[in-house]
Amino acid sequence: MSTDSSRIPRSPGTAPTGTAGLRVDARHNRDRIVEAAREAFSELGIDVPMAAIARRARVGVATLYRRFPTRESLVTEVFAEQLTECASVVDDALAEPDAWHGFRTLIEKVCAMQALDRGFTEAFLSAFPDALDYERTRVRAEQGLAELVRRAQASGRLRADFAPEDVVLVLMANSGLVAGSARSAPAASRRLVAYLIESFRADRAAPDEPLPPTAPLSLGHLGLPGSGTGRSG
Amino acid sequence: MSTDSSRIPRSPGTAPTGTAGLRVDARHNRDRIVEAAREAFSELGIDVPMAAIARRARVGVATLYRRFPTRESLVTEVFAEQLTECASVVDDALAEPDAWHGFRTLIEKVCAMQALDRGFTEAFLSAFPDALDYERTRVRAEQGLAELVRRAQASGRLRADFAPEDVVLVLMANSGLVAGSARSAPAASRRLVAYLIESFRADRAAPDEPLPPTAPLSLGHLGLPGSGTGRSG
DNA sequence: GGACAAACGGAGAAGGCCGTCCACTTGTCG
DNA sequence: CGACAAGTGGACGGCCTTCTCCGTTTGTCC
Incomplete structure (x- = not known):
């Protein structure tokens, strides 16, 4: 705010919610x-x-x-770290020599992250249109994702009609599990992902590993709180 | 209803929310x-x-x-019809001579119902523990479901390690789509279900029909309102 | 140590939803 | 038609949330 020598409250260009210049x-x-x-x-x-x-x-x-003038700004700050972790997972996947393995690991990792942290999923789902960091990271993730899919398909292991948008499909489906079954979310998520991955393979004739065990779910447990509140609204 | 001549406000044993005896x-x-x-x-x-x-x-x-003294009683009333329809879908599936086809159609039908009505999914997910009609219908559905799975597995078309709880898995996953993408939910749901069904087949070598088209999703559209509010909370 | 801006915390205004109470209206039956 | 119980609607109190205002405290620099 000042053009003077000392006692500079905040350097210009620093994000208003940043930590610079604070007492x-x-x-x-x-x-x-x-x-x-x-x-x-x-x-x-x-x-x-x-x-x-x-x-x-x-x-x-x-x-x-x-x-944090808005709840959104707080959420952005809190999940920025995990979001960039998400993005780095994409980078890791791209770095793998085996594109299919990279693809598969990516799906599994991100879904596991979702399953572990209820807030993370919700933050993801509330999709702030104007959180700049989010936007930048998102675009990068999207491009990396598309590239990964292309490579995995080129390797012949990922089915040709798989679309990059299908990754979003998986994430949304997974978030449904997280919202519905709080405690058993990780187990349920693992099983769902295993099913889906099998379906994404180009050579579905070859048997996969055994499925992860079922989570203890019933139609009655549908949405009943496992340990959390069970639903967001 | 009545044991007396006239002017009986409400016969005993009638459900309090029933329509009998109302002016x-x-x-x-x-x-x-x-x-x-x-x-x-x-x-x-x-x-x-x-x-x-x-x-x-x-x-x-x-x-x-x-x-309707509670919101729950209203929801129960509103979705009773669709719930029994759901249950009758199970009956239809059991009546089919081809158990696999019955199983498959059941999944597809119920998920389509979910995708079409945002409220229905939520009602399902909020899982009223003490709504009697729900409970009765639910138990019936669960038993029918288990039987259906058994038969489909016996026919050799449904993979042996499929568990009846996996149906709940599918419903939860599907509800995630519905919550996340309001407008494109039906399309997205169809595609997800197609993937999963493929994965549930015992003979995954044989090619399935082509997948339903992708819904127009991106990581950015994740949770953004398609036409509704996008999230419940 | 002292002065001053930065930072603090709690009170409280504003707004939304729930569920109830009560004075008024209306259908029904003799 | 007339009486009366059934039915109605809106106002209201209670609760929870968001967000701001303002008197007080505290870190920092000379």
């Missing part, structure tokens, strides 16, 4: 907020009240709102 | 409420405010609450 106590509080939010989102879902996050961080509500 | 205007209003609720649930999701339903039905809130 040390403020920075400390900000970190605690992010950590508290991470926990809260993971346990209670993305719709947890702001006040609950503030309480967890032992901070006033005003402090929270000062750092 | 004609009241019955009329009740019908309008159910219809309004059906529309509202389908368009806006199951969490639509009670007041909105009342307004749609051109009825006071009190009238709505008098007929």
